[in-house]
Amino acid sequence: MSKVSRQEIRFSGFGGQGIILSGQIVGKAATIFDNKYATLTQNYGPESRGGSCSVHLVVSEKPVLFPNVIDPSVQLLMSQEAFNKYYSAAPGGLVTLIDEDLVQPSGEVPSTGLLAIPATRIAGELGRKIVANIVMLGSFAAATSVVSEQALRQAIQSSVPRGTEELNTEAFNRGYRFAQELLRTAGP
């Protein structure tokens, strides 16, 4: 498996946060709007809300053989449990985005490879905490190039409930700008 053509992304948090929807949106952006291949598999417990929940997304230029994440290049973590399980202090090339309102990094946290986004706070300012996942996707778009920003915007528009397009676009924009600023001040 060539690393160039295969990119793996992990999304993890609690059921009810829109973790699976986030994965669906990125996968849709890749498949429908960027014309790549994407395979999404999901993992959750019997509880519909509150249990741990994770999504494996593989994006590739070629059809995806093995569906699970083996060596992710990006992960979005929206719970302490997910952070404790998946975050490594020696990330290699792995970029981790966390919702800093939900995750308290412990121990020595390197300055590279970790982007802390106040997603829940930003979403709260927009009046709906439920769009924190879309704020995270905005930051994801600014920090990575798995899918194009345009494709991601299109995928969000076609995935969110009717009547919430504007709210979700604003959530995406705020997340995007926050990560852009963070990356600019942190340097390359």
Next chain:
Amino acid sequence: MSEKSPLSGVFFMTGDTACAEGAISAGCRFFAGYPITPATEIAERMAERMPQISGTYVQMEDEIASMNAVLGASWAGVKAMTATSGPGFSLMMENLGLGIMTETPCVLVNVQRGGPSTGLPTLVAQADMMQARWGSHGAYEIIALSPNSPQELFFLTIRAFNLSEKYRTPVLIMTDEVVGHMTERVVIPPHKNIARYARRKPQVPPGEFLPYKGSDDLVPPMANAGDGYRIHMTGLTHDERGYPDTTAEAQGRLIRRLIDKIQTNKDDIIEVEEDQLDDADVAICSYGISARVALLPIEQARQEGIKVGLLRLITVWPFPEEHVRRVAKNVKAIVVPELNNGQIALEVERCVAGAARVIPVPHMGGDIHQPQDILDAIHRGAK
């Protein structure tokens, strides 16, 4: 195109949704079921879609009733389906047998999860493969298909309906939680390009029709209730008129024909995928998600210079005996990864009959195989 008709186009779709859309494309207009993870999304999609296309969705009190409602709908002339998992599949076994005995076309989807009992409600297994074959009492043949992607689940659902009509028998789709919950590109062709097998109707006047007399291919034509033909359905052993005849002679005739109508048409029913077997020293024989997981260790082993190929069973029942025997003649070993303690491996051993080593790679489910475990088995087989 509006969602009010069968869809066409390119979608990023889960396997469960693709299954429901495949059923709609095949002409299914009746779904009766009881929600159960990981098959619930099929019921959800059908609940949404059936009313849009003049179909019927019934949420039943349980899976026993669900299967019975599906049989009734089919006799009324409507293509009918149900979908379930684990415990629900067990409850459907009784009426699956009724469907086989009354030669009722219908489709039963099992999105397999870990068992026995409640087991792993949200996690994968492939441990119902022998239940699919033998789960209802009595001697019979069954057709079961196993997809490895949402796209294939879409097409196999159409195929399941067509086979069920062609051979007048329930058809099982034995998928699993990973494929059911997997989201991928699904291309749905224009509706007019999808082949749909029309139910064979009697060609004789009502007074002369024998509803359980096989044609040349041993399959009887079928009159729907209300077509003007006399209909009699019974789970009892019956004669060609459908009247109970509980004798050894009638049992011999009926069960022989029910078995032979599948066995003698195996070439039409069985579908496999063969990949890189021409020069192979080791073959992987697998199905569903496990056959797909095996693609990675096959690629790794090929890079190491080990000649490995794949025999993927798309039709699992009736078992592709001839294909397995043919492969066994040319390889040293057949590796059989599956998410159970070795079920299809037993069938492979039976057919290979010592001609090659059979190396099961059992995994109890909860997740898919680690590719390394399959690679290790390939290494053992190559020695």
